[in-house]
Amino acid sequence: MRGQLSVFAYLGHVRPAEERQAGTGSADSFDELARMAVDEPWDRFSPAERGSLAVLKHYVTWTFEQSLVTDSVVPSSDSQTCIFNTRLVTPQHEDIYGLFRPNRQADRQDWYLAGWRGAGALQLDAYTELPQATAYSQDPHAYVFDWDLPVTFVARQFTLTVSSLFPAALREIPLGLELALEGAVNRAIDIAKRNPGTAVPAWQPGKAELQLLLPLYLANPATPDAALVISRGNMAYRSTAIVSLADAYKAARLVTRPTAHWLNPPM
Known part of the structure; x- marks a missing residue:
């Protein structure tokens, strides 16, 4: 994975595109996000990549990067979690957040990706204010x-x-x-x-x-x-x-x- 996301957090198992397209291998966090969010044609215009979620992975990588730039990656007051707004929503129109937890493993990133949570999830109760979706221009x-x-x-x-x-x-x-x-x-x-x-x-x-x-x-x-x-x-x-x-x-x-x-x- 390119960008700061994989520098910031350990992403765990990332399913190879070949396995995803073939329907083999174990699901990963991107499969989870695709299931959670409103359905989209994530591989439009790319027949060779169809089923790989290549567009979704590109989207998450650079949405996180923009969240870093705009100081929208927010730790909880007790520093036990950290979140960013993915700018995706559930079918019930809830914002979806990427949730990180401290990484206890030595020689790893400071955080690991613990998954995705809708705005009403209990894990987000630690935040008095949830980060808004980032913008690419205020104009x-x-x-x-x-x-x-x-x-x-x-x-x-x-x-x-x-x-x-x-x-x-x-x-x-x-x-x-x-x-x-x-x-x-x-x-x-x-x-x-x-x-x-x-x-x-x-x-x-x-x-x-x-x-x-x-x-x-x-x-x-x-x-x-x-x-x-x-x-x-x-x-x-x-x-x-x-x-x-x-x-x-x-x-x-x-x-x-x-x-x-x-x-x-x-x-």
Whole structure:
């Protein structure tokens, strides 16, 4: 597991993805969380990872990291437990918290993950105030596309690094992919101007930056091939990357469960 979660706490048995997909091996804390939370398609866009809970593990790792940054990992007054808000809820709309206990084993992390608890659990009675769900920006405008700002994009900067995401026919035509990308980006901007909800907020942990995702349609006008990542500046949005739909969904899910139709096709 990447990130500070595995540095902060011993996670115990983590079931290999292969076993989870095959339905073998013993369940782990991520299986427990998936069962406890409102049901979600945690492996959307990743047929090879289907059943692995890869998106959920990515989500928990970086939600905990943001909780650390915002001082939202809170110990109890007697230091016998420590909790953070996962930003997930039960089907009864109770917030779900990650619960840690002191690790008594030598040469281990100071805490171990004891599981997940709904807001009404007895183990949380030690807290006079439970930590709130963390936010990635206090500026509400950061989550919404501003159609008055231009979007800068230079196709040549992306064609070599992202060509594998697009149809082979475009890669075989001189300047085919470059011209197709320019057209796809212009179309994405037009779509977002007509419907700002098309732009999906996403979190980039490496840059600690809230960004927006726009769909890129090249082969099929009804199904996007990839997503354009844009970052807001003072005078314009800057195009920073083109990512697969699987990576787009992972980044978007850190902020909220995406509702835009292009990131929620029928399973």
